[in-house]
Amino acid sequence: MSGRLFVVGLGPGNPDQVTPQANAAVAAAKFFYGYKPYLDRLQLRLDQTAVSSDNREEISRAKAALAKASEGETVAVVSGGDPGVFAMAAAVCEAIEAGPEAWRDIDIEIVPGVTAMLAVAARIGAPLGHDFCAISLSDNLKPWEVVERRLAAASEAGFVIALYNPISKARPWQLGKAFEHLRKTLPAETIVIFGRAAGRPDERIETFSLGDVDAGKADMATCIIIGSMETRAIPRGGRHPLIYTPRSLASQ
Amino acid sequence: MSGRLFVVGLGPGNPDQVTPQANAAVAAAKFFYGYKPYLDRLQLRLDQTAVSSDNREEISRAKAALAKASEGETVAVVSGGDPGVFAMAAAVCEAIEAGPEAWRDIDIEIVPGVTAMLAVAARIGAPLGHDFCAISLSDNLKPWEVVERRLAAASEAGFVIALYNPISKARPWQLGKAFEHLRKTLPAETIVIFGRAAGRPDERIETFSLGDVDAGKADMATCIIIGSMETRAIPRGGRHPLIYTPRSLASQ
Numbered sequence: 001m002s003g004r005l006f007v008v009g010l011g012p013g014n015p016d017q018v019t020p021q022a023n024a025a026v027a028a029a030k031f032f033y034g035y036k037p038y039l040d041r042l043q044l045r046l047d048q049t050a051v052s053s054d055n056r057e058e059i060s061r062a063k064a065a066l067a068k069a070s071e072g073e074t075v076a077v078v079s080g081g082d083p084g085v086f087a088m089a090a091a092v093c094e095a096i097e098a099g100p101e102a103w104r105d106i107d108i109e110i111v112p113g114v115t116a117m118l119a120v121a122a123r124i125g126a127p128l129g130h131d132f133c134a135i136s137l138s139d140n141l142k143p144w145e146v147v148e149r150r151l152a153a154a155s156e157a158g159f160v161i162a163l164y165n166p167i168s169k170a171r172p173w174q175l176g177k178a179f180e181h182l183r184k185t186l187p188a189e190t191i192v193i194f195g196r197a198a199g200r201p202d203e204r205i206e207t208f209s210l211g212d213v214d215a216g217k218a219d220m221a222t223c224i225i226i227g228s229m230e231t232r233a234i235p236r237g238g239r240h241p242l243i244y245t246p247r248s249l250a251s252q
Numbered sequence: 253m254s255g256r257l258f259v260v261g262l263g264p265g266n267p268d269q270v271t272p273q274a275n276a277a278v279a280a281a282k283f284f285y286g287y288k289p290y291l292d293r294l295q296l297r298l299d300q301t302a303v304s305s306d307n308r309e310e311i312s313r314a315k316a317a318l319a320k321a322s323e324g325e326t327v328a329v330v331s332g333g334d335p336g337v338f339a340m341a342a343a344v345c346e347a348i349e350a351g352p353e354a355w356r357d358i359d360i361e362i363v364p365g366v367t368a369m370l371a372v373a374a375r376i377g378a379p380l381g382h383d384f385c386a387i388s389l390s391d392n393l394k395p396w397e398v399v400e401r402r403l404a405a406a407s408e409a410g411f412v413i414a415l416y417n418p419i420s421k422a423r424p425w426q427l428g429k430a431f432e433h434l435r436k437t438l439p440a441e442t443i444v445i446f447g448r449a450a451g452r453p454d455e456r457i458e459t460f461s462l463g464d465v466d467a468g469k470a471d472m473a474t475c476i477i478i479g480s481m482e483t484r485a486i487p488r489g490g491r492h493p494l495i496y497t498p499r500s501l502a503s504q
Contacts, residue, residue, distance in 0.1 A: 017273055018271065020270070084378045096486055104491075105488070108494070112366045112374040114271065121341075122336055125362070127336075130388070134380075134384055136383060136499075149409055154405070157406070159405075245342060248394060
């Protein structure tokens, strides 16, 4: 008996940024698996059950959800933002590949969402207006040398860089080290955006220059966007400047 | 008298993937500016006016919308997907920077959306499950050498690559050339995904290998995802394989 598994992106956290498709998946599911702060966003009915787990337990969470679905149940794994961007969709795929053959018969529906970098960018202008990349700064799952190599390649080639998972209690130094590394290839005046809780009441969006940005001001819920050499600010009296990356290259 | 300008992301095209925030912006605006296929998605009231323009007229469209907003009107510029990803948000910023001082007083609200690569990825698994980049293949606004340099940098550093604007009548050879270029750094068996109209009734999602992919099968509405050396397929009897990029590095 093969059930159904939704992998749902709840967006950045503002209910106005949750798609109807995500709400329909949440309404259809009976069992919910996720990191507690994401589960807390849901208003579940009495016949729906939530099982929360810590944010570093993605694989065991994916396995538990797949095991429940394989009993014939309708199950949802929830992520903030988009589940395909440094979130649960890849963990579910990994668990399916390594798991019992029967899990391949489960009906998997991945529901995309507005990922953090898009929400942060929208609040400040269009910093992702030209070629960009997204890098997870977590070295739990890849060596730090790979992170440094990717930061160098992306900045040298002129990509705007969005950093996910910038810092945590267990990974306190990586973000500072990343800025240090980027200072080798990018000028000190490069614009850096710290976006936290975009679109939520406790939103905090701040801009710095690469030369004096302080990694200590970020936390694990911050999405960081580092401009390219083309990224610029439009001053506006009494308002936050608009930050954007032009669609065309002035130099190169 | 300064008005209000929404820059709205309508998502990939399925109404279930439009956020309530985007619908609210559409309900609030009186004048709409956009590429006709995006305007055609709206169900406007009799008191709302749509002004369509061709898809290569972003700057003149942005200027017209800003001029209308500066008369005190509430205006919406609409994009498919997310307006900050190779779409209208950067064009609006460019027009503001180059335009009359008064345009800086216009209340700008950018409404993010589900961008094409997220919608395509969700339909097939989690190909963007690890570090990735997005590159516009249009060389209308940047020299082709820059595109090639970025393709090389991204593929050598292990990024999954999403290509936007892959092909058009005016740009018929670029995608084939990009594949040719990528074959220098990536193995022939690298997974390539062509995603068209994700989530819409005419959806077409196909996978190929880099060695034998045919650029001629793409059109301007196709979003292309090129896996890294880590991207893999999980065969599933009778269903499309799940394609995903693991969160951890097997090799490197």
